[in-house]
Amino acid sequence: MAGHSHAHNVMFKKTKANAARSKLFSKLAREIIVASKMGLPDPDHNARLRAAVIAAKSQSMPKDVIERAIKKGQGGDAESYDEIRYEGYGPGGVALIVECLTDNRTRTAADVRAAFSKFGGQLGETGSVGFMFDRNGVITYPLDKGSADDMLELALEVGADEVDTDEEEHEFLCSPENFTAVRDALEAKLGPAASSGIFFRPQAANVVPDNVGETLVKLIEVLEDNDDVQRVTGNYELSEALLAKLGE
Known part of the structure; x- marks a missing residue:
């Protein structure tokens, strides 16, 4: 058995x-x-x-x-998708931005609103939490491309605003206006990027209690499971204990 x-x-x-x-x-x-x-x-x-x-x-x-x-x-028969951004507060007052591509605004709005309500959040107006985030060009490379010092020197050379290196990757940041130029300059030096795009990033992250964090993760999972939702970004930080529990 x-x-x-x-x-x-x-x-x-x-x-x-x-x-x-x-x-x-x-x-x-x-x-x-x-x-x-x-x-x-x-x-x-x-x-x-x-x-x-x-x-x-x-x-x-x-x-x-x-x-x-x-x-x-x-082709002329391609679906027509609208780009929509929803903003609101999740459990514990965590600010969330939900970016969508949808062919039915009414359906998507209802689904997103229902998810926020189910997990104790509240959907707000556009701009209600956006001021807590910056819009950045982000280009990432694996660690084997060079040391943190090498990447910092390269960031200055190609016009990136900064580079963050952690245990997983090098992440170059720049303004949306400079994104294409910085990405192309990096790819000329390092080859194709692991990922690149223009994304929202929180100006500061708030550590949330584990009980709130569990509910928040459930909300994010429901949102990300929606076919119309492309990306969910929040200004939260989960504890190592909760991350370990969720990874079990």
């Missing part, structure tokens, strides 16, 4: 992982379609498309799927 139970659990986890991967590919393809529709189909001459393709490749999206999404964006 134990062996059967183990096999069942493995199959369940595999099915769940495959479903999550399919959902991720769907969201990545949606961004590629929108980026392609807004400009040229060549990533070298379409900054947003380039970032979308890099993100897709970093998640091992097959080349033919990427190419189909680009062609779909150029």
Whole structure:
């Protein structure tokens, strides 16, 4: 019985992982379609498309799927997606920004509002929490590209505002206006970036109690599980104990 139970659990986890991967590919393809529709189909001459393709490749999206999404964006029958940003407060007063691409504003607004309400949050007006975040160009590279000192010197050379190095990666930051120039200069020196894009980043992060953090994570998971939601950003920091618990 134990062996059967183990096999069942493995199959369940595999099915769940495959479903999550399919959902991720769907969201990545949606961004590629929108980026392609807004400009040229060549990533070298379409900054947003380039970032979308890099993100897709970093998640091992097959080349033919990427190419189909680009062609779909150029075709006249491509879906029309609206970019919408929702802002609000999650559990414990954590500020959250939810970025969406949707073909049905009414549906998406209802889903996002319902998620906030279910977990003790409150959806606000656009701009209600946005002032707590900065909009930055972000370009990341793996640690094997060089030391923290090497990356700092390179950041100054290419015009990045700063570079953060942690135990996982080097992260170069710049203004949205300089994003394309900085990314291209970095890629000329280091090769293709692991990821790149223009994202919201909190000006400061607040440590939340573990009981609040668990509820907050549930809210974020529900939001991210929504097909229309591309990204959720918040000004929170979870304790090491909670992160370890969630990773079990």
